[in-house]
Amino acid sequence: MITQKARYAFKALIALARAGETGLAARDVAAREQIPQAFLEQILLDLKRAGLVGSRRGREGGYFLARPATDITIGNVLRLVDGPVAPLPCLSRNSYRPCADCSDEATCAVRHVFAEAYDATVAVLDRTTLADSLVTAGTGDMAALGA
Incomplete structure (x- = not known):
């Protein structure tokens, strides 16, 4: 499950898009x-530090997407907000570490059970953009999304 913080981040990014x-x-x-x-x-502020949103001060100020919605992947946002998405530390591509209770990853049944599902999930998260999620939901205006 994703955290409430990640849900709010996605809702905010969609509103800005x-x-x-x-x-x-x-x-x-x-x-x-x-x-x-x-x-x-x-x-x-976290999204701004990561370069996903920008801000303007003043009466007409506010937050806006700093990159086109077509360049912001769901996987990138999820990792930024929630950290690694792997169900096991030995499967993580960005935060790999061996499991403390595993003597051999090559023969680990637990790792193999989760590896295929994890690979499929990561593939979807890393190819799906903020713009894709808006279009899928029927709310996308590709011109406004930077496409």
Whole structure:
């Protein structure tokens, strides 16, 4: 399962993608998406540090996508917010470490059971973009998404 923080991050990114270049104030995203504003602001700062969103100050200010929605993958966001997505540390591509109770990965039945499912999941997460998720949901305007 993904964390509530990741769910809120996806909701915020989708709201910003829908808003296009004009962006949205954090309070507007919080109200529209029913996200506690203080928590949302922490999430937006993390997304900004990662280069996924930008911000403008002032009366017309707010947050906006810093990259096209076609360049932001679901897998990248999920790893950024929740950390490794692998069900076992020995399967992780970015945070690999051997399991403490395993003497031989090549013959580990647990690893082999989860490896195929993990590979399929990661393939979907890493090829699906924010723009894809909007189009799939029937809300995508490809021009506004940077496509």
